[in-house]
Amino acid sequence: MNKKEIAFLVFLLINTGLFSQCPVSVGIIPNPSGATCKNTTINFTPSPTNGGTNPSYFWMVNGDTVSTSTNFSTSVNGAHVELIMISNSGCAQDSAYSSYYINSIVLEASYNVIIEECNQPTADVQITNVTGGTPPYTYVLHTDDGDLSGSDLFTDVGASSYPLVITDSENCKDTSWVHVVPVECPPIIPQEVFTPNEDGFNDTWKINF
Secondary structure: OOHHHHHHHHHHHHHOOOOOOOOOEEEEEEEOOOOEEOOOOEEEEEEEEOOOOOOEEEEEEOOEEEEOOOOEEEOOOOOEEEEEEEOOOOOOOOEEEEEEEOOEEOOEEEEEEEOOOOOOOEEEEEEEEEEOOOOOOEEEEEEOOEEEEEOOEEEEEEOEEEEEEEEOOOOOEEEEEEEEOOOOOOOOOOOOOOOOOOOOOOOOOOOOO
């Protein structure tokens, strides 16, 4: 094979992308991976194949480009992280794409407001269920009179709305809101005949609610 033939072969290999190994691809390595507590900072590292000696990276979060560095970190809950790599390897295919969804653990509480009497300024709050995370759970209810913690039953809670901080066994935390709304008594409607003369007839009336 003469010099012209060798030069032509090299030209052919370069321009058909066969001079370097192909195809180009990229993966995303998250740390930590899997389900994570809310507001956890996750570090992302690219895992390129045939990226060349100096590939370019474009990181996006929920559709917005946020970084062009090699590595990237974010603490956006439930984010869709995307990566585009531009290779300088000489392959015919010079770009690759990968994506990752952050699985943020969401804790949400269900509760009952226990009201024994109408027109009362306080009520009891019973936590009935928690979804997400890993039991057992602990609770802190932040009220106007201070923080209430301990069991899943809070007594004599004033009428208002309060944040309930839930913590699971893996120390993941989340906040639900508890709304305590008093029950108004119905208007008093006396009987048509009311004679409070202590004769045992029509001296009192009973109000049901």
